[in-house]
Amino acid sequence: MxxxxxxxNINSVRLRSGLVQKLLTxxxxxxxxxxETKCPNDCFPxxxxxxxxxxxxxxxxxxxxxxxxxxxxxxxxxxxSHDFADKSDCRHISITLGKEARKATGFTIHNFYVPAxxxxxxxxxxxxxxxxxxxxxxxxxxxxxxxxxxxxxxLTGDLNIAPLENDVWSHKxxxxxxxxxxxxxxxxxxxxxxxxWVDAVRHLKPEPERVxxxxxxxxxxxxxxxxxxxxxxxxxxKQLAANIESLRIIRDARSWERPSDHVPVIIRLxx
DNA sequence: ATGGTTGTCATACAA
Numbered sequence: 001m002x003x004x005x006x007x008x009n010i011n012s013v014r015l016r017s018g019l020v021q022k023l024l025t026x027x028x029x030x031x032x033x034x035x036e037t038k039c040p041n042d043c044f045p046x047x048x049x050x051x052x053x054x055x056x057x058x059x060x061x062x063x064x065x066x067x068x069x070x071x072x073x074x075x076x077x078x079x080x081s082h083d084f085a086d087k088s089d090c091r092h093i094s095i096t097l098g099k100e101a102r103k104a105t106g107f108t109i110h111n112f113y114v115p116a117x118x119x120x121x122x123x124x125x126x127x128x129x130x131x132x133x134x135x136x137x138x139x140x141x142x143x144x145x146x147x148x149x150x151x152x153x154x155l156t157g158d159l160n161i162a163p164l165e166n167d168v169w170s171h172k173x174x175x176x177x178x179x180x181x182x183x184x185x186x187x188x189x190x191x192x193x194x195x196x197w198v199d200a201v202r203h204l205k206p207e208p209e210r211v212x213x214x215x216x217x218x219x220x221x222x223x224x225x226x227x228x229x230x231x232x233x234x235x236x237x238k239q240l241a242a243n244i245e246s247l248r249i250i251r252d253a254r255s256w257e258r259p260s261d262h263v264p265v266i267i268r269l270x271x
Numbered sequence: 272a273t274g275g276t277t278g279t280c281a282t283a284c285a286a
Contacts, residue, residue: 011277011278012277012278015279036278036286038278038279063280064279065278065279116285119286160286216275216276217275217277217286218274219275219276258277261276261286
């Protein structure tokens with residue numbers, strides 16, 4: 001059997017429920033992790049997704065900003081959200097799959113929305129960048145203390161960092177741009193090392209291949225200029241690395257009607 | 272060097 005897991009920063013789940021339904025219908029992932037739902041739990045368009053077979057939904061939403069959710073065709077036994085960096089932002093939710101998931105029973109999926117960090121890459125001058133760094137430090141602590149990848153596990157989401165040279169359209173020109181500064185990239189590396197996570201996307205598309213999952217809205221022609229960044233990630237626990245079978249980056253979704261600025265990333269694990 | 276767009280909620284603010 002196989003397990004397919006997708007991640008997508010949707011930038012308002014209410015405005016783009018139709019696009020989510022299109023993805024679910026066309027790609028049928030077992031699990032879809034959403035970020036930037038911008039929607040309190042009691043306004044979440046549950047019925048739109050349940051009717052497509054995604055009966056099991058975990059949400060951690062707030063009014064106006066941030067917000068994460070997991071849509072699943074497979075039942076999960078528990079869902080939790082952890083508060084990183086001591087701010088009660090809704091930026092994390094996890095589920096653990098139940099018995100009905102057969103070979104995937106006990107798999108834990110962590111869905112993150114790491115703070116973007118504002119414009120100025122200096123924690124002294126920019127409180128948002130400081131918050132982003134503290135959030136990452138908290139993730140490192142969590143990784144070392146709890147070893148979330150000691151069993152079968154996935155960490156995914158919009159991590160708002162493009163860590164490698166070929167994760168951005170110009171390494172040189174972005175060295176001072178929040179999302180690709182050496183400080184953040186190093187901290188993301190430490191998050192990965194803290195619990196022995198494997199970058200599933202780079203496992204299948206190693207450097208120097210360029211991989212992007214986000215293109216700014218502030219461009220006359222995003223496809224023509226192609227100034228993208230790889231901000232969205234899927235990591236697996238080390239024991240699952242050998243099961244990573246294939247990967248799809250739904251680049252087309254960037255030109256769907258009224259698109260998100262991020263596109264879905266989907267991996268398939270063989271079990 | 273600068274400004275470029277989008278969503279939410281009500282006028283800036285976050286991304």
